[in-house]
Amino acid sequence: MKIGELSRLTGTNVETIRYYERDGLLPIPARSEGNYRIYGDAHVQRLSFIRRCRSLDMTLDEIRVLQHFKESPQENCADVNRLLDRHIGHVAQRMQELQELERQLKGLRERCGEARDAAHCGILDGLSQAIVPSGKTASHVQGAHRHAANPNSAKGIQGNQV
Amino acid sequence: MKIGELSRLTGTNVETIRYYERDGLLPIPARSEGNYRIYGDAHVQRLSFIRRCRSLDMTLDEIRVLQHFKESPQENCADVNRLLDRHIGHVAQRMQELQELERQLKGLRERCGEARDAAHCGILDGLSQAIVPSGKTASHVQGAHRHAANPNSAKGIQGNQV
DNA sequence: CCTTGACTCTGTAGCCACTCAAGGGTTTCT
DNA sequence: AGAAACCCTTGAGTGGCTACAGAGTCAAGG
Secondary structure, eight states: OOHHHHHHHHTOOHHHHHHHHHTTSSOOOEEOTTSOEEOOHHHHHHHHHHHHHHHTTOOHHHHHHHHHHHHOTTSBTHHHHHHHHHHHHHHHHHHHHHHHHHHHHHHHHHTOOSOOBGGGOHHHHHHHSOOOOOOOOOOOSOOSSOOOSOSSSOOOOOOOOO | OOHHHHHHHHTOOHHHHHHHHHTTSSOOOEEOTTSOEEOOHHHHHHHHHHHHHHHTTOOHHHHHHHHHHHHOTTSBTHHHHHHHHHHHHHHHHHHHHHHHHHHHHHHHHHTOOSOOBGGGOHHHHHHHSOOOOOOOOOOOSOOSSOOOSOTTTTTOOSOOOO
C-alpha cells in the first residue's frame, strides 16, 4: 500500500509517517517505480504500536527502547516494567504539579468576584505579588498548554532548569 | 542595574531576559556607554510579573494580554476573569487527561506481574493491541514529558502565596 | 492524446519557550 | 598589566510534529 492508505489505516498524518521514517522509528520501506513508498502489514503493525505508545504520552525515545525489547525476545521484560513504572511516575508527578497549579489559580480567581476596573483588579494585584515557588521537580510530563495525550498535538514549552 | 543583577533579582536566566525583550514582553532598556543593557525598578516589577504568570503556566501570549490590561486601567477586569477562567479550565482538563492516562498505564502495568522474557511480556502484548483513543480535546496544557511549571524552581524568588 | 485532479515526492521552515555556544567586547579586581 | 567576570550579537538546537512550495506520478474521463 502507499503512504495515504497507511495514513488512513492508522490515523496518522502523512507528514508524521515520513517524520518517523527520518527519525528511525519506522523501517525504510520499499519504493515503487515512480518512487512511492510501499508499505506492508508489518509497517501497519509497527506504526500502530508507535501511535499507541504516543497516545500514552511516551517519548519517541521511550518507544525506541520498547521496540528494541520487542525485537530482542530473549531479553527480560523486567526492563519493560521499569520503563513503564518510570513513565507512570512522571505522569503522577505532573498531576501533582497541576493540582498545585489549580489551587493557586483558583486562589487568584477568588480575588476578583465581580467586574471592576482593572486598576483595582484583585487578580492583577495578586499577580504583581509573589508566588511561592514549589519544588524543582524534574518531570518530563508537560505543562498546561497542550493537547490531550492525543499524539497529534504540538509540543509545549520546556521547563527551565537552573 | 545590569542584566546579571536583574537575573539574580528575579531568578531569570540572562538569555531568557534577552529573549523576552526580543519577543516584546520586556520594554527595550537603555544602554550604557559600553552597550550594556541598563535596567531599573520598573523592569524588575515587569519581569517579576511575567515570571509569576509563567509559574502559573500561562503562555507568553496570555501574559501579553494581562500586561495590556495592567496598562489600560479603565478597561473592565471581567476580561481578566475570563482569561483566568479559561486557563483554569485548561489545567483542569489536562488533569483529567492525565488521570485517564494513569488509568491506562496502570492497567497495562498489571499485565506483567513478574519478570518473564519479552516474547511473552504482557505489556508489549498490550501495547500491540488497541487502546481507546481519548477525545480530541483542545487543551493547551502540556503532556507527560516536561519540567515543572515553576520557573523559579532553583533560585526561588521571594515569596508568599497567592 | 490530453487534461484534470488526487496523490506523492523532497526540502525547508515554523511552532513554543527557552537554552547553549561561538567569538568577540567591556568592566572590574588584583 | 593581566586575568577573571561580565556583557554583547548571532545562530542553532530542543520535541514532535505541521505546513508549506514546487515538482513528479498515476488513473480516469473527454
